[in-house]
Every structure is written in C-alpha cells, then in structure tokens.
Amino acid sequence: MASLVFQQTIGSLQTAGPSCSSGCHHDSRTASVKLLSKVNKVSLGYLTTDSFSSVQKRSGVIHASKSQVSVVDTVSSPSGNIASDTPKKANEAALILIRHGESLWNEKNLFTGCVDVPLTSKGVEEAIEAGKRISNIPVDMIYTSALIRAQMTAMLAMTQHRRRKVPIIMHNESEQAKLWSEIYSEETVKQSIPVVTAWQLNERMYGELQGLNKQETALKYGKDKVHEWRRSYDIPPPNGESLEMCAERAVAYFREHIEPQLQSGKNIMIAAHGNSLRSIIMYLDALTSQEVISLELSTGIPLLYIFKEGKFMRRGSPVGPTEAGVYAYTRRLAVYRQKLDEMLH
Template identity: 40%
Template sequence: MSSTLVLLRHGQSQWNLENRFTGWVDVPLTGQGEAEAREAGRLLAAEGLRFDAAHTSMLSRAIHTLWLALGEMDQPWVPVTRHWRLNERHYGALTGLDKAETAERHGEDQVHVWRRSYDIPPPPIEPERDDDPCRDPRYDFLDDRVLPATESLKLTLERVLPYWHDALAPALKQGRTLLVAAHGNSLRALVKYLDDVPDDEITQLNIPTGVPLRYRLDDRLRVVESGYLGDADKAAAAAAAVANQAGGGTA
C-alpha cells in the first residue's frame, strides 16, 4: 500500500518581508504570501490530489496558507488538525530582531552559528517578554515545561517527531493522502527524517515558501519518489531567495 504526503511551507509572512526572526510570534501573511498559498492550491489541483486530512501548526500564517490552498482546490471540507508540535523553530532571544542588524551587532559568524548549526540554539527568550509562549493563551493547556524558550534544529526535530509517529505515520500506513502546512524548520525536520539527511547537510536545505513538496511512500513509509510541484527552476530560485536573506534563514 502506497501513500502520499505533501509538505507546504506557509506563504511569505510580514516578518519574512521585514527580514525578522519570527519563530512562534503570530504574524500575518503578506499579499504575496496569500498569492503563493493560492498558487500552491492550483498546483495541487492540477496534480489531481484529493486529501484525506490536513495538518498545520498553531500559527496563523500556516493556518491561513492551508485555508487558501484548500479553497483553491475546492476541498474546504478536508478535516484539519492544528498542533503546536508543527510550530516553527523557536528563535529564543533573537525573536523579532532584524536579521541584518543582528548580524551587525553580534557578528555574522555568531549569527550563522545560531541559525545554521544543527545543535546550538540562540540564547533563550527572557521570561518576562510578552512573546514568551508561556504567556500565550493558546498554549494554556500545556505544561509550561514543554514549551521552548529557544531551539536548535535538533531540538525542533525532537519536538516534531512525536507528531510524526503519533499522528502522521499511522494515517500514511493506511494509505491516506495527507497535506501538512507548516514552517521552514518544522518541515525541514520532517525532510531530514524522511530522507535521512545527515546533520551537517540538513542545515543547508532551504524550503521555499508556497511550493508544495510531494512525497510518495511505500507501505513501510520509505520514500519512493519526492519533488516540488510546478516549475523546477522557479522552486530552486525561491529556495535560493531564502538562503540569500541578509542574516538569512527561515521564519
């Protein structure tokens, strides 16, 4: 029995546009981000994909991307699960800072370590800040001790994997077709796991906004085929744009 999994990074957000570290802060899509989400829906519709279920994070830029894509596919009825484990990587004390200014203040080498090392997180967010997840009512049902104050990609993977094992993998083993609309780093974590990407290589992977990445999996959830939908050159250019942001990275 085969299954299909589509990973979709949210469209451009306001803080993507402003080149700021976003993480768990809830910011809206830009007009371009909304257009990217609709284009993703058109690409998925052109492939004839019919989803059994969809999954997204607790952050509105991913939720709205999913809504717009499903609307474009005329599949607004698809059951949707929102879960905090699919949230973006938490950038700790860097949250909200302009990436270029942060590089000027701390040095490009230090910021590169925080952004692109696999297992070195930025300094933790100060607990008195209003954007500390422990102060966000949407996470009131969680023990504060599971909420991150900062994360590396390694820690993000450790947060995301339980959702893969508990929610996504069982459905895929039943031959379901799933859509996951999430974030650059939570999706990077899934790609690392699915493709068994080495630690020193996954940090160089850039996932473009609004371009669906389709996986075909066998009955043991091994990758049979994967690739971005639509124009390959356009997807590559979008990924390069992510990599070339000043101080760069995902948000």
C-alpha cells in the same frame, strides 16, 4: 439525520513527543485509534499520545456502526462520480509538504520563530499558487502548526483544489468547543476535510532573537555568530531552540500521529515552517545533521512524497496546475486525476 461532530484527531496537544535523533529509521510503530462516540453523534477518532518509543503499536482504523459515521472515513468517500479518494485497501498514500507563504515579518526581515504573524499579500498569492500545483492530488487530512501563517497557507491552498472539499479546523479545547462545532449533515461531512493544528509543528523558537531585525542582529553579534545560531544543527540562539530541539518534537509528532494516517491509506497535507519541515524531511530522506543544515525550502512551494510499503519516496515539487508530468509519478495519482476529469466535465 444523525448529529455529526468533528473531533480532534491528535489527542492531547499539551505534551511534546519524545526526541528522535537524526538516525531514526522508518518503522511500523503507529498510534492506535479509538472511536469515541456519543448516542446519535458522529465522532472523529483520537490518536493515543503514548510515546512512539514505547511498545510497538498496531495501526488503528476507525469503524462505525450504522448510526455512527467516522469523519476520518467519510471525508475520503466523496459523493459524485469518484468512488473514493482513498481506496480502503490503498497500498500507497500521498504526502504533501508546504512551507507557509511570506509573512509580514519575513517582509520586514525580522526573526519570527513562534510569534504568530499573518501572511503578506505576496504570501497569500504564494499559498494560492501552491494550491494550484496540488489541485489534482488527493487530500484527506490536513495538519498545520498552531501559527496563523501556516493555517492561512493551508486554507488558501485548498480553495484551488478541484475536489472542492471544505477544510475545517478541529476544535478540541473544551467540551463546549466540541459541542459548538457540531455538523448536522452527513453529506456536508463527506465534503469536508479535517484540519488538525499542532504546536509541535511550529517553527523553531528563536528565543531572544524573536522580533529583532536580522541585519541589525548580525551587525551587533557578528555575522558568524548569527549564522551559527540560524544554521547549525545543535547550537540554539539565546534561550531558544536549536534545529535538533525542533526536530525532536516535530519528528516525534509526525511518527506518532501523521505516519499512522499514511499507513491507513490517508492522503496528507502538512502546512508548516522552514525548520519543522526541514526536520521532517530529515526523517523522510534519512539526512545527516550536516546534510539537513544546508537544506533550504522556498515559501509556498509544495513537495510531494509517496508513502508505499513502509517507505517514503520523494517525487519533487508539482511544477504547475497544467503540468501533466507530476500525475505520472504513480498510477494511482493518474487514475485519481482521470476520475476528477470525468466528474467535473
């Protein structure tokens, strides 16, 4: 049996992507994909980390020889009666966005930002409910922030998916981390989903507000000032990030690393945060800086987009695991659900 190893698909996470203004358009710039292989080992491809604003790149697809199997390819080719979650020449792909469930600091009404706190029991329930809502939508890759509340949400949501694939966090911190996370079963790899973590998808950094009570802060600085820090587009809190600054890194990462996967036909789920997801939605829906500041995202409620012919089409939120309407959004999603029914029954 060939030795298989998951590798990080995002390349280096140490450098933030370049900025993108609110007027950026959907173009065909994509990051190329390299197959990094070892003898008798299977590697997941790396995306280059060149700036998306540099010369236009061709979309890369990982290929493998008989002795090398790409995890990116194998995770979308399940065994059983479903021929493929992602057809090789798919002309559309699903994009699911989920804001994490309620965190312990949400419950305490504290500014959280980039402080790494877990979900409450309510947040756990929200994540599970989100999973039920997307249980019949294909997922080939998952991207989360580097924060535990987003990662918990993604993992808990996938426990409800009918395909029963196992989400596995990629570890690329060191050569030893890669070695220790090797998988030695080709069949197990086929039944796994790579989970890529990226700090660029983190919540915006709230600076000196982090850990402060929101109500007490409003009394100290005034409601108008705190509202300005929280809801303006380009005014940051003290020593923190504005929404504009958050958008620069989140949208750059999306365009350079996630959009190429959608272009290759991969179905993607992103579990992240209110402001990083607002930034990405601003890009997907071509919102202005004034429109995005009024956009509110509920915790644990998934949003579905379809990527087709280079365009993003919002399909709203799946309203429940028994609601058939969401699967009629596209013929491909309806066929996928039918194949699931045939395989599982």
